[in-house]
Amino acid sequence: MAPAQRCPLCRQTFFCGRGHVYSRKHQRQLKVALERLLPQVRTGGRRGPWKPGGGDASEQGGPEGLGSESPARVLLSLSPFLPQVEAARKAIRAAQVERYVPEHERSCWCLCCSCEVRKHLSHGNLTVLHGGLLEHLASPEHKKATNKFWWENKAEFQMKEKFLISPQDYARFKKSMVKGLDSYEEKEDEVIKEMAAQIREAEHSRQEVVRSVLEVGFPRRSQSTSGSARPRRGLFSTWKVERNKQPSSLGLTAVLILESATSPRA
Structure with a gap:
């Protein structure tokens, strides 16, 4: 038994x-x-x-x-790995390039090879999505391990092709990756040009504000100086003329003394 x-x-x-x-x-x-x-x-x-x-x-x-x-x-057991493989297959014809973030360091588990595989391919500040997984699926080592895994576990033969990437598909992915890098650089150049235009516009508006403030401030200052000084000079000259017209106290005293001296005594 x-x-x-x-x-x-x-x-x-x-x-x-x-x-x-x-x-x-x-x-x-x-x-x-x-x-x-x-x-x-x-x-x-x-x-x-x-x-x-x-x-x-x-x-x-x-x-x-x-x-x-x-x-x-x-x-x-293979089902958690299948969605990642399907997503990687979609990237063969249209590779996506993004700016590097720490989340791109994630790994996935390959059941056929019993090892962790980097999901994305990063270099410098750029990342090619699903590039690491596609590189692993196209490697000869993965193909050998997949054949051994399928033979030992008696899995369905039709599903084995879903976990393999042919050299032709990987070469097609490389070409799409080059196109993705070129398009990413073009987008970055457009973003830089837009930022430069925004900076120039902001600087121009700031200069316009400063110029308008200066143009408004100088006339007010000239009006205040001209309007306050002239009335003061006019009042001073008017007061001086009126003072000259009035007899001084010394002159009045002298006139009174002379009149009293010349007048006959009663």
Whole structure:
């Protein structure tokens, strides 16, 4: 009798060895699992693969021990990696170049190679989105590890091509990356020109404000000086003329003394 094994998909223990994966019940559970998996592969809406009874793959011990699992379990374990591969495939014909940010240092786990792979390709202050993952998927080492992984885990052969990038596709990605870099430089030049135009406009408006303030300030100052000095000089001259017209007190005293001296005494 074969040793007891646990099927995580059917959630039961069986004693027929690897022959359990060909049973009617297992195939029915496999079909249900794939129907749940396909929408997740297209949209990437879940953080982890589907698990009977709920939970993510991180709760089941990670990618270790896949060699003794069923094909359905292998496909479900690959589901977190599929959305990233599909997004990377979209970048083959239209590479996206962005300014580098620390978030571009993120890595993803390759189940076929059992290693972490940098998702993006960064150089200096620029980043090519999905460049690191595409470079890994196109490498000969990844192709060799993928063939070994598929043979050991008896996964569906039709899905293996989704995890490989041909040399022709990678060469096409390199050409689109060059075009993306050129378009990014053109956009940066346009942004710099717009910023320079805004700076010149701001400086021109500042000079206009300063000039208007100076033009308004000088006439007020001249009006204030001319309007305040002339009335003062006019009042002073008028007061001087009136003072000259009035007889002084000494003159009046002398006149009175002379009149009293010349007048006959009574």
